[in-house]
Amino acid sequence: GExxxxxxxxxxxxxxxxxQQRLQKVRKQRDQGRRARKRAEVPTVSLVGYTNAGKSTLFNNLTESDVYAADQLFATLDPxxxxxxxxxLGPVILADTVGFIRHLPHKLVEAFRATLEESRESDFLLHVVDACSPEREDNIFQVNEVLHEIAADKVPHLMVYNKIDLMGDFAPRIDRNDDGQAVAVWLSARSGAGLDLLQQIxxxxxxxxxxxxxxxxxxxxSAVRAHCYGLKAVQSETADEQGNILLCIRMPQKSWEQMIKRFDLDRAALEENGSGLRN
Incomplete structure (x- = not known):
């Protein structure tokens, strides 16, 4: 016998x-979710970083949720x-992903590829770093290596130096390049110090x-009104004496253009009748 x-x-x-079959199903579901978010023009921001950098703590603070956060390897496996x-700015989808490690084996990268793909398909990455770690620069290098391996190294990113509450009187701050663009923020996910700077960036x-x-x-x-509500673009609604619907709106330029085309609207008439419609 056997x-x-x-x-x-x-x-x-x-x-x-x-x-493997489950991973394929997960990939398909996530692809559908990403396409839906792109149609709704909701950007996705992914947290990436070396294990124990504090990604889940930052995620919990930003989302006011209670994702499992532990000082151990791969505490977060599924995004x-x-x-x-x-x-x-409006709605943003925030994704917490697996913590990276040094010399991540190729088979392990493949096993977590469905998890890591969320980073590759994101609009923006927050590279969370333990600012107190003596191996800080090496950890940054290792994460960048994995991002390159999964083809996520071209996604715009921001360095987030975390745990400044362990650095004495170190104050939250933003580092900018010569063009004035923010390239790094120093904060404490645990205390919340500097989160306002992150939101600003x-x-x-x-x-x-x-x-x-x-x-x-x-x-x-009325169908246009319903469409505006579907986009969550309506800030308030009133009506005038003629029974017209007065919507105070705020929506992305692209959504505005798509709405005009979809409902065959007279752009000039809309903008003439609108009070202060601007972009």
Missing amino acids: TQLETDRRLLRARVKYI TLRRIEVPD LNERLGRRMVEGLLTLSPRL
Whole structure:
């Protein structure tokens, strides 16, 4: 009959096949989710970094949730997605991903590829670093190596130097390059010091051209009204004496252009009737 070793191997092969099928299903689901977010023009920001850099703590603080955060290897295996509201920017999807390690084996990278793909497909990366670690620069290098391996090294990113609460009187700050663009922020995910600076940078880097102001719609354009609500672009609604719908809106320029085309709207009439529609 079958030896115990052969039985174990057969069971392991079956388990590997099952996991691979699950990963394929997860990939498909995430692809669908990413396409939906792109259609809705909701940017995705992924947290990446060396293990124990404090990504999950930062994630919890930004999202006011309670994702498992532990000082151990691969405490976060599956990317956790949460929708947050960034002041003056709007909705953003935040993703917490697996912590990287030094000399990550190729087979391990492949096993976690479905997890790491969230980083590659993101609009922006927050590279979280333990600012107190004596191996800080080497850890940064190792993370960049993995990002290169999964083809995520071209995604715009910001260095987030975490744990400044362990650095004495070190104050939160933003580092900028010669062009004035933010390249790093120093903060404490645990205490919350500097989170306002991070949100400021997200606004700067992810800010899109927006159309905002008062949109006047005749009663027959109720479908346009529903569309604006579907985009979560309506800030307030009133009506005038003629029964027209007055919407105070704020939406990305691209969404505005798509709406005009979809409903075959008269742009000139809309902008003439609108009070202060601008971009």
